Amino acid sequence: QKEVEQDPGPLSVPEGAIVSLNCTYSNSAFQYFMWYRQYSRKGPELLMYTYSSGNKEDGRFTAQVDKSSKYISLFIRDSQPSDSATYLCAMRLTGGGNKLTFGTGTQLKVEL
Amino acid sequence: DTGVSQDPRHKITKRGQNVTFRCDPISEHNRLYWYRQTLGQGPEFLTYFQNEAQLEKSRLLSDRFSAERPKGSFSTLEIQRTEQGDSAMYLCASDASPGGEQFFGPGTRLTVL
Numbered sequence A: 001q002k003e004v005e006q007d008p009g010p011l012s013v014p015e016g017a018i019v020s021l022n023c024t025y026s027n028s029a030f031q032y033f034m035w036y037r038q039y040s041r042k043g044p045e046l047l048m049y050t051y052s053s054g055n056k057e058d059g060r061f062t063a064q065v066d067k068s069s070k071y072i073s074l075f076i077r078d079s080q081p082s083d084s085a086t087y088l089c090a091m092r093l094t095g096g097g098n099k100l101t102f103g104t105g106t107q108l109k110v111e112l
Numbered sequence B: 001d002t003g004v005s006q007d008p009r010h011k012i013t014k015r016g017q018n019v020t021f022r023c024d025p026i027s028e029h030n031r032l033y034w035y036r037q038t039l040g041q042g043p044e045f046l047t048y049f050q051n052e053a054q055l056e057k058s059r060l061l062s063d064r065f066s067a068e069r070p071k072g073s074f075s076t077l078e079i080q081r082t083e084q085g086d087s088a089m090y091l092c093a094s095d096a097s098p099g100g101e102q103f104f105g106p107g108t109r110l111t112v113l
Helices: none
Strands: A011-014 A019-025 A030-038 A045-051 A054-058 A061-066 A071-076 A085-093 A106-111 B005-007 B010-013 B019-024 B031-037 B044-050 B053-057 B065-068 B075-079 B088-095 B108-112
Touching: A011 A019, A019 A085, A019 A106, A030 A061, A045 A054, A045 A061, A071 A085, B005 B088, B010 B019, B019 B088, B019 B108, B031 B075, B044 B065, B075 B088
Parallel strands: A011 A106, B010 B108
Antiparallel strands: A019 A071, A030 A045, A030 A085, A054 A061, A061 A071, A085 A106, B005 B019, B019 B075, B031 B044, B031 B088, B044 B053, B065 B075, B088 B108
């Protein structure tokens, strides 16, 4: 079993829809949670960075962390075709080397 | 451009050849990371440096792989005697300790024929 599980999709939604992306994890020591967006053949781009449980909002993006359930989510409001990409969740421990443990990524397509 | 840069962006090589990749981190970042990403998977940690010291290496980093960061600035990743299984995207990232946000470069895509 992987430490971080993420449905690979693909997920296809119409333009303007609300998108919900999720990850579950097994290591309760993870304290920092991130979402990255990756376009085809490009490097990951940091979207959201949160510490411990709670919500964080940035424009059309909202990240939620529920440590009691070991479950994190990313919501995208008013989705656009330009949001079509692979979304990777990542997490790390407190202290240590800051290395990230990633999910497999969810491929999202927003259609006109 | 003040982001993380990697060179080359693409490398095609024959099995058994040695290859070397370079990463230039964001200038004020003292920590540098290497990851490997295969098709349909998330990046997997290989190794990281704090300044010039290599502090952790993954079990994925076989003895054919070596990484350096001689002056605490840019880093190189060398793969000796490449195998077809080494074909992947090699990603470099950097951050500023402690607890900084980690930013990735565009990656070097390696194809081993």
